Amino acid sequence: MxxxxxxxxxxxxxxxxxxxxxxxxxxxxxxxxxxxxxxxxxxxxxxxxxxxxxxxxxxxxxxxxxxxxxxxxxxxxxxxxxxxxxxxxxxxxxxxxxxxxxxxxxxxxxxxxxxxxxxxxxxxxxxxxxxxxxxxSLDQAPIAFRLLPATFTLSELQQMYELLLGKRLHKASFRRALQAAWLVEPMDEWRSEGRGRPAQLFRYLPKKKRRPHRGVRFDFLYP
Amino acid sequence: MxxxxxxxxxxxxxxxxxxxxxxxxxxxxxxxxxxxxxxxxxxxxxxxxxxxxxxxxxxxxxxxxxxxxxxxxxxxxxxxxxxxxxxxxxxxxxxxxxxxxxxxxxxxxxxxxxxxxxxxxxxxxxxxxxxxxxxxSLDQAPIAFRLLPATFTLSELQQMYELLLGKRLHKASFRRALQAAWLVEPMDEWRSEGRGRPAQLFRYLPKKKRRPHRGVRFDFLYP
DNA sequence: TGACTTTAGTCACACAAAGTGACTAATTCG
DNA sequence: CGAATTAGTCACTTTGTGTGACTAAAGTCA
Known part of the structure; x- marks a missing residue:
């Protein structure tokens, strides 16, 4: 401009x-x-x-x-x-x-x-x-991670995916797929967000450490 | 030019x-x-x-x-x-x-x-x-079909996918995925290609007739 | 003609992945 | 303290994939 x-x-x-x-x-x-x-x-x-x-x-x-x-x-x-x-x-x-x-x-x-x-x-x-x-390119590139701060909770990550995909995801499925994809690494920190149980903080796993994995599929839908 | x-x-x-x-x-x-x-x-x-x-x-x-x-x-x-x-x-x-x-x-x-x-x-x-x-975009757009003539055998279609993906596919899996995706329609014609049993001819199924389907995944690999 | 080869097409079973609801855990609020 | 709220996990069911073996229909060749 x-x-x-x-x-x-x-x-x-x-x-x-x-x-x-x-x-x-x-x-x-x-x-x-x-x-x-x-x-x-x-x-x-x-x-x-x-x-x-x-x-x-x-x-x-x-x-x-x-x-x-x-x-x-x-x-x-x-x-x-x-x-x-x-x-x-x-x-x-x-x-x-x-x-x-x-x-x-x-x-x-x-x-x-x-x-x-x-x-x-x-x-x-x-x-x-x-x-x-x-x-x-949501499952080819770290789109969701680049919209979040360096550390985040899994709920925040899931909400970001839901926002990008425009649909709700099932918690258990989301975390299972995340595990299978080796995209994320737990830290030794927890964050208490007001109401419920404190959530563990995670960070995007730098590529070097990642094991070979199949592309992620966040296809699953909430009822 | x-x-x-x-x-x-x-x-x-x-x-x-x-x-x-x-x-x-x-x-x-x-x-x-x-x-x-x-x-x-x-x-x-x-x-x-x-x-x-x-x-x-x-x-x-x-x-x-x-x-x-x-x-x-x-x-x-x-x-x-x-x-x-x-x-x-x-x-x-x-x-x-x-x-x-x-x-x-x-x-x-x-x-x-x-x-x-x-x-x-x-x-x-x-x-x-x-x-x-x-x-x-191989499973988003009719790439393989646009490289083939209007009618083709399933073996020809599979070979085209193998060419585009650069890997071999398993026949049974390929056909099962094809069925699930409603991409193709059998015709009342067969073609004898020299040696073995004649192959049935198929054509790409125009979008109107297609039932709703999930995206095709031709991920599977031959041993 | 009849065994053998070649390509088409299908089946069935084992295994892996996804969909789903219910459960436990750790907090705050009143 | 108990209810409410959010995090995190489990177990079961359903669906999809990997795979080898099988049947079918043609040609080849002795």
């Missing part, structure tokens, strides 16, 4: 920055530079020589003040005509933010992903693409 | 066209326009107003004389410096060709995907991305 785009800007890099707010996912939007009443995803015209990944990282840092804990390209979007720049094509990235540590830069706010303000059609498509990408 | 690119061409659309040749996958390459000794993926500079999908379709048709039976965007590639054009970024597509019906246009040839000639690094990455995309 920079100065007015030049006519030579044939493509942009746009970032869909996602975080978990309470019981829903949120994305970061900034005020549109040409029409301050409207909102748009953070975007940027890459410098010559700048890689796409680097441009996406810079876009995120400019809007947020910190780098996402995980980032991946979604794809190139070119069909919707309208974009804040006049670029024909925009390359979209999803990025994850671990539970608001950072406060967004001026003019930027978190919006519920299910209920965003009016966006340009192309950016609307990117947001949809982002949630689709997150869901489909 | 057109005239020499102008300096304004900041991005291209490139196509990885895949077909099955005997017991391996093959991709279509054309002679590089600037250096006739080298090869490159078919590519194109989109017209203004042309969508990315349309540009990819046109690229395929120009190289092949027909449209792929299935096509999907892989993503945008911008890190490798070298590309036949001087574009900073190329948007790559995979396309499937159903068993050589078409003969490639002049200057184009099929190469084994496992053993291609020297390619520009960015295009090399696209080819890798294409096989990765095919494998990962």
């Amino acid at each position: 920079r100065e007015r785009p030049s006519r030579l800007a044939l493509y942009t890099v746009d970032a869909v920055l996602v975080t978990a707010m309470g019981s829903e996912l949120a994305i970061l939007l900034g005020r549109n530079s040409s029409d301050r009443e409207r909102w748009s995803l953070p975007w940027r015209i890459p410098q010559t020589g700048e890689t796409l990944d680097a441009a996406a990282a810079t876009t995120a840092r400019d809007a947020l003040g910190e780098l996402p804990s995980w980032m991946e390209q979604i794809g190139a979007f070119g069909d919707g005509k309208r974009h804040p720049s006049e670029a024909d094509v925009s390359v979209a990235y999803v990025g994850l933010i671990p539970h608001q540590t950072a406060s967004p830069r001026d003019g930027h706010t978190w919006f519920p992903v299910a209920n965003p303000p009016l966006l340009a059609p192309r950016q609307r498509a990117m947001v949809d693409g982002a949630t689709k990408t997150l869901q489909s | 057109r005239e020499r690119p102008s300096r304004l061409a900041l991005y291209t659309v490139d196509a990885v066209l895949v077909t099955a040749m005997g017991s391996e996958l093959a991709i279509l390459l054309g002679r590089n326009s600037s250096d006739r000794e080298r090869w490159s993926l078919p590519w194109r500079i989109p017209q203004t107003g042309e969508t990315l999908d349309a540009a990819a379709a046109t690229t395929a048709r120009d190289a092949l004389g027909e449209l792929p039976s299935w096509m999907e965007q892989i993503g945008a590639f911008g890190d490798g410096k070298r590309h036949p054009s001087e574009a900073d970024v190329s948007v790559a597509y995979v396309g499937l060709i159903p068993h050589q019906t078409a003969s490639p246009r002049d200057g184009h040839t099929w190469f084994p995907v496992a053993n291609p000639p020297l390619l520009a690094p960015r295009q090399r990455a696209m080819v890798d991305g294409a096989t990765k995309t095919l494998q990962s």
Whole structure:
């Protein structure tokens, strides 16, 4: 989100920055530079020589003040005509933010992903693409872990999966699958969260220590 | 693959066209326009107003004389410096060709995907991305079916899955999973292929008729 | 012709994984 | 203290997978 785009800007890099707010996912939007009443995803015209990944990282840092804990390209979007720049094509990235540590830069706010303000059609498509990408790589990449702080309880982890999948999971099945996948390591800490029995804290198991395992399947559904 | 690119061409659309040749996958390459000794993926500079999908379709048709039976965007590639054009970024597509019906246009040839000639690094990455995309959407999209003719035997279908997955499958498991997924419909035709018992012909079951089913898992491995 | 080979297609059983409800454990609240 | 609340585990049932052996229908060749 920079100065007015030049006519030579044939493509942009746009970032869909996602975080978990309470019981829903949120994305970061900034005020549109040409029409301050409207909102748009953070975007940027890459410098010559700048890689796409680097441009996406810079876009995120400019809007947020910190780098996402995980980032991946979604794809190139070119069909919707309208974009804040006049670029024909925009390359979209999803990025994850671990539970608001950072406060967004001026003019930027978190919006519920299910209920965003009016966006340009192309950016609307990117947001949809982002949630689709997150869901489909949920068991290939540490999506849920990158949205949580470094240590977390298994209930928090389960709630994060439920949020990402949009459905309830059965506790026993969830933990059984988690064990089978060797994704998580118990720590010697417990956290008392007000009401019930204190929960043990876990952390994401660094890859080196992981035994070979089959891909996780969190297919199971609560009645 | 057109005239020499102008300096304004900041991005291209490139196509990885895949077909099955005997017991391996093959991709279509054309002679590089600037250096006739080298090869490159078919590519194109989109017209203004042309969508990315349309540009990819046109690229395929120009190289092949027909449209792929299935096509999907892989993503945008911008890190490798070298590309036949001087574009900073190329948007790559995979396309499937159903068993050589078409003969490639002049200057184009099929190469084994496992053993291609020297390619520009960015295009090399696209080819890798294409096989990765095919494998990962193998149970979400009718990849195997779009590489086969409209009717096929179950043995042919299994061989196609084995080719795409790069591993052998067990016959009984394969057929059981296929049944559970309602992907295929028997026809009243049999085909005698020389030696043994004639095989029944099947066709891909159009979506309308399919009962709700869980995603197929062809995970199982031969001993 | 009839045994043998080859490919298609199916079955049945053992084993592994997933769905599910009920149970125990450790806290806070009143 | 007892009820309520959240964590964590168990055991049982149902479903899915891995696997080898079996039957079926053709061709080959003595």
